[in-house]
Amino acid sequence: MARIRVGLLPSASFMVGNMAVPKYADAEKTQFAVDRETGAKLFTVTLFFMEDDRAEALKVTVPETGLPNGLKPGVPVMPVELFATPWARIFNGSLSDGIAYRAERLDLVGGPASAAEAA
Numbered sequence: 001m002a003r004i005r006v007g008l009l010p011s012a013s014f015m016v017g018n019m020a021v022p023k024y025a026d027a028e029k030t031q032f033a034v035d036r037e038t039g040a041k042l043f044t045v046t047l048f049f050m051e052d053d054r055a056e057a058l059k060v061t062v063p064e065t066g067l068p069n070g071l072k073p074g075v076p077v078m079p080v081e082l083f084a085t086p087w088a089r090i091f092n093g094s095l096s097d098g099i100a101y102r103a104e105r106l107d108l109v110g111g112p113a114s115a116a117e118a119a
Contacts, residue, residue: 003083004083004084004086005083006084008082009051009052011051012050013049013051013076013078013109014050014077014079014109015047016048016071016072016106017046017047017057018073019073020067020071022043023061038063040063040065040066042062042064043061043063043064044060044061044062045060045067046058046060047079058101060102060103061100062079062102065105066080066105066106067106068107070108071108076108076110077106077108078106078107080103080107081104083102084100084101085102086098087099
């Protein structure tokens with residue numbers, strides 16, 4: 001599938017919507033999904049993406065190594081190396097489609113001071 005780098009305007013901002021949730025490789029949730037290159041466990045984080053006069057909730061997959069300390073709902077972050085992958089599948093005769101988002105890591109906005117405040 002095609003991976004598309006997401007370009008962000010300087011006015012773009014992100015806020016954490018929920019705690020990181022482990023991603024599983026199977027429906028029974030017995031095996032963690034892992035990064036194919038590094039073997040790091042994968043997590044899903046809902047981020048609120050705000051730009052100009054609109055906001056949107058995005059579920060972003062991030063490896064465990066890319067999750068900063070102090071990550072919790074309401075904390076401003078910036079995804080690094082954000083990519084979008086369009087997908088589609090037919091299940092029981094119905095078409096489902098969407099966009100999967102993946103980031104290398106999430107950086108707390110404001111650097112070390114923000115990290116100390118968020119802890």
